[in-house]
Amino acid sequence: MIAKTPLPPYYAVIFTSIKTGSNTGYEQMAVRMAELAQQQPGYLGMESAREETGITISYWESLEAIRHWKNNSEHLLAQETGKAQWYEAYKTRICLVERDYGFKKEEHS
Amino acid sequence: MIAKTPLPPYYAVIFTSIKTGSNTGYEQMAVRMAELAQQQPGYLGMESAREETGITISYWESLEAIRHWKNNSEHLLAQETGKAQWYEAYKTRICLVERDYGFKKEEHS
Numbered sequence: 001m002i003a004k005t006p007l008p009p010y011y012a013v014i015f016t017s018i019k020t021g022s023n024t025g026y027e028q029m030a031v032r033m034a035e036l037a038q039q040q041p042g043y044l045g046m047e048s049a050r051e052e053t054g055i056t057i058s059y060w061e062s063l064e065a066i067r068h069w070k071n072n073s074e075h076l077l078a079q080e081t082g083k084a085q086w087y088e089a090y091k092t093r094i095c096l097v098e099r100d101y102g103f104k105k106e107e108h109s
Numbered sequence: 110m111i112a113k114t115p116l117p118p119y120y121a122v123i124f125t126s127i128k129t130g131s132n133t134g135y136e137q138m139a140v141r142m143a144e145l146a147q148q149q150p151g152y153l154g155m156e157s158a159r160e161e162t163g164i165t166i167s168y169w170e171s172l173e174a175i176r177h178w179k180n181n182s183e184h185l186l187a188q189e190t191g192k193a194q195w196y197e198a199y200k201t202r203i204c205l206v207e208r209d210y211g212f213k214k215e216e217h218s
Contacts, residue, residue, distance in 0.1 A: 001127075001162055002200045003125070012121075012123065014121065014123070014206075016112070016156050016166075017111075020214070047164055048160075049158035049161075051157075051160075052158075053110055053156055053157070054158060055156055055158045055164045055166065057125075057164065083214075087214070088213075088214050089111060089211065089212060089213040089214065090212050091111045091112075091209060091211040092209060092210055092211070093114075094208040094209065095121055095205060097202045097203070097204045100200060100203065101200070101201055102198065102200040103199050103200075104197075104198040105129070105196070105198065
């Protein structure tokens, strides 16, 4: 799914990760975090894909909304478990989306 | 792979796509574009993953470097073929990376 974000400017958090072999509880956590993020103030959308590398991008109205989500207690626990178990390495990038444009194939009948 | 980017600020281009069923020439194009991007001035790195949604993020020193890459003639041809054949829909987001932080599991011997 391509996130339906509003006109820029808005924020993106790019989370790029490499997993360990330890998968216990990972899937449940990922589903729960996606669900929980949606309920946060200032949430705009999410995009995610994983092959060898995993990329999850969440979109937000403001830096304040990102800070609020980062410090959510259930999210903090997921972050700690991630470092202890699921992730070999990750990088988080906080970005201001300055411009966007898209393409959608026309339907021909 | 997590791209080894320098200290912020730098730029990210997030390309999120949904493919059509038409795959002819897609893989060769993707490999060639990754190779060609690396040779461009101001290129900093790339991250990519595809499941239902495909996400490719390329990192750049400046907006000028992004503009230059967007207008590369071989890249323009790939963009046109993408719209005609490979992509059902896509969205491109031009972002200023303001802050980043990472994690790497320690080696224990």
